[in-house]
Amino acid sequence: MIRMWPVGQEETDGRIDAVLANLSGFSRAACVTLIDDARVKLNGKTIMKSARVQFGDVIEVEFPDSEVGQAEPTVELPVVFSDDDFVVIDKPAGVAAHPSVGWSGPTVIGSLAAMGHVLTAYGPVERKGIVHRLDVGTSGLMVVAKSERAYVSLKDQFRDRTVNKIYHTLVQGRLDPMSGTIDAPIDRHPTSSYRFAVLDSGRASITHYDTLDAFAYASLLEIHLETGRTHQIRVHMQAMRHPCCGDLTYGADPKLAAKLGLSRQWLHAVTLGFMHPGTFEQVSFSSEYAPDLQAALDKVSDL
Numbered sequence: 001m002i003r004m005w006p007v008g009q010e011e012t013d014g015r016i017d018a019v020l021a022n023l024s025g026f027s028r029a030a031c032v033t034l035i036d037d038a039r040v041k042l043n044g045k046t047i048m049k050s051a052r053v054q055f056g057d058v059i060e061v062e063f064p065d066s067e068v069g070q071a072e073p074t075v076e077l078p079v080v081f082s083d084d085d086f087v088v089i090d091k092p093a094g095v096a097a098h099p100s101v102g103w104s105g106p107t108v109i110g111s112l113a114a115m116g117h118v119l120t121a122y123g124p125v126e127r128k129g130i131v132h133r134l135d136v137g138t139s140g141l142m143v144v145a146k147s148e149r150a151y152v153s154l155k156d157q158f159r160d161r162t163v164n165k166i167y168h169t170l171v172q173g174r175l176d177p178m179s180g181t182i183d184a185p186i187d188r189h190p191t192s193s194y195r196f197a198v199l200d201s202g203r204a205s206i207t208h209y210d211t212l213d214a215f216a217y218a219s220l221l222e223i224h225l226e227t228g229r230t231h232q233i234r235v236h237m238q239a240m241r242h243p244c245c246g247d248l249t250y251g252a253d254p255k256l257a258a259k260l261g262l263s264r265q266w267l268h269a270v271t272l273g274f275m276h277p278g279t280f281e282q283v284s285f286s287s288e289y290a291p292d293l294q295a296a297l298d299k300v301s302d303l
Contacts, residue, residue: 002062073104078092086147109129120151137264140290149278150277172245182206195249207226
């Protein structure tokens, strides 16, 4: 089976491994493996992972017939808390919330099912139990509903903005002011199907930030989300000209990403708090930085 992706203007002069990761939803490591196995062609020719693409190019990926129709891969997800109503996981990077077009890697739904968790049937079949999402490349806390009452309650809490969502992100440069609020509407990017942007036509999007630590080339921020738009933190940081370190999709410096050993955006959901749908008590959960993020943070102070 062969799948094809055209290269848009925004990907011009990008490395093919990074561009393929952005277009396909595969991890960058998976894309490098495909390229090394000579299963990726650019305009009909096999290439190296360092090859640059241009607007109008076509990327082809050949999948062996043995891989077509295979069951979805699963991973063992770290469970922070679980009861009859919901399960809170510490999602690693490289795992999508639910199945979607172009994604062939593990998902939260599939992995939880393989681990024996029975999720509520509420919601679309491919997103049962999902009340919020984290990007594939974002790690940290995520709650999934197991009961009908939990699904309804948690969806209402996210809609009413009563859920306490705190993220930490390492961004390029130093913000001035060091604390503030970004109130800028977000909509789909006009020329890219997988990206979002600050646009007047977008939905209201509000991000509060505080600087926790400042380094020579980067700053560690604490983010409180008032709204929960797709890619909100990443889009707002790019709009401030301080993209998340390692986030090549939204303008991060690839040289700095390489120095820090980052193959994804430095973004982690550290705190998640909400009202328990059954007991009506406030519950809160916390998560340590993923190992790759901690390693990058250790390196940035030496730059």
